[in-house]
Amino acid sequence: MRFSVLHIEENGKDARLVERVLMMHFPEVEVHHVNNLKDFIQLIENNPPDIIISDYGLANHSGEIFLKTCRIEVPDVPFIFFTNTSVGAIRSKLVSDGAKEVLNKMEAERLPEVVENALLQIHVNEEANILSSILSQISDPIIIRNNYGFITHVSDIACLQLGKSLSDLMGTRDVKVPVDFRPIKDKKGNTIGEIGHLRVGSAQMKKFEMN
Known part of the structure; x- marks a missing residue:
């Protein structure tokens, strides 16, 4: 299964963890890391990923800024939070704002499942759009x-x-x-x-x- 992931993360150890977990389950995945808003915007404008994974508590910007930017620039790309922040306190709001899922970093084993579900949803949405377009014409x-x-x-x-x-x-x-x-x-x-x-x-x- 070939697809690309953009991972927003300042902690190098956590960045390597996410890449390792994903590659164990998806050998053909391509993972790009950024740690600031400028590089994030440049990448999604020039080479939009299939999925975005982001920390929430970043030094210079809240993860919500990245989510809002994603919803404007690439609204169809699933956005997953993977964070040390208490998930219970933020999950409901972030999902209502457009996040696909919010995981604590202690739940790393769930990340491949969440990513796979997001990929399946992309396919379902794309299929529905194609078929609806065909019938409308x-x-x-x-x-x-x-x-x-x-x-x-x-x-x-x-x-x-x-x-x-x-x-x-x-x-x-x-x-x-x-x-x-x-x-x-x-x-x-x-x-x-x-x-x-x-x-x-x-x-x-x-x-x-x-x-």
């Missing part, structure tokens, strides 16, 4: 299914032709009529599902309605 009877074969999106005209509501079709695996499916790729060339065009004639529709 198409006025044909289209059905989209995910890599597991479950229907996730149906165009209005497809619902009309099938005589079914969107809720009837979502999550099912078969519409009982011929559909020509082809792969959908994301920006990295990964297959994220299939898009299908209904081939429905009047005889087929009558048979479908009887079922």
Whole structure:
């Protein structure tokens, strides 16, 4: 799994700890370290990471400044706090401000799980955006299914032709009529599902309605 992490940390020992923990679980991860706001802004402008991990109690700036900057400059990048600060006192506010998770540095073993969940959410969000964009540009009877074969999106005209509501079709695996499916790729060339065009004639529709 190839992805990049930007780690905001002033303590060299803690920076090495995070890099070691991540590389044990994700051998292809690329970790960059910064310890000030100027370098942070320069990096996210020139080479946005997939995930940001940050300490909270920094000498010159609060971690909240980095979070707010992230939400403005790269709003879709997950932001994880990894800090010695008492998590209970700050977690609720930071999550409501847009942090993905807030971990104490004593919970280092949880960091790979939190990072992996963030990566999965990136994929889910990207997939939903791609598929919604596709449907918004198409006025044909289209059905989209995910890599597991479950229907996730149906165009209005497809619902009309099938005589079914969107809720009837979502999550099912078969519409009982011929559909020509082809792969959908994301920006990295990964297959994220299939898009299908209904081939429905009047005889087929009558048979479908009887079922």
